Amino acid sequence: MNMRYILSLMLHLPPSLRDRRRYLRFEVFCEREIDKRELLKEIWNSLYALYGDVGGSESKVWLIEYHKSEDTNCGVGILRCAHDKVDEVRASLACIHSVNDAQVGIRVIKISGTIKGATRLRR
Template structure:
């Protein structure tokens, strides 16, 4: 028996955060995922983090800016929990003994609008 896809009316509503990461060295996708999860777990704990379900959707290539690297990504979370994710991300200052800063550029309801409004790639 094949399972059916849930209709949109029964799915949990999601929000997408456009985030800018500034780091001393370029980060890979696995590094970004561990930064997101470690930040959320440290600030909110396992039970609370499992409620807002943070997930890395896409990460763009890092761009060298002086001594640092800037990288943009889109993170999905549950609607209504965006502020908790933003707080956890902004509380991060280090990863693997490297300085890291995460800034939320904006919040959107779809991946497409988050990319068009906040990422603005040339």
């Protein structure tokens, strides 16, 4: 066995041990354009305010992607979370009312088990 193969085994968890995840595609309806960083900070604030440190760590939230959509004042993004915490994350997203004093309303459009699935639009 070569060194590279052994290294690759060490770096990646075997599939059976990997976390099961869900990818939420969401839409941010906002007053003015907001920054990805500001948004992620607000998502964490809201999640920790609602579920505390323990609950927040269980949901394993991470912002994969966020960009401005073609519509003037909306943004779309993809958020990763644990597969059994979708409703909790959804509630904490719904609790976000402003990002840096700009009013926002977030809704989840699609939930998928893969990033590819979350990116693909409904036909």
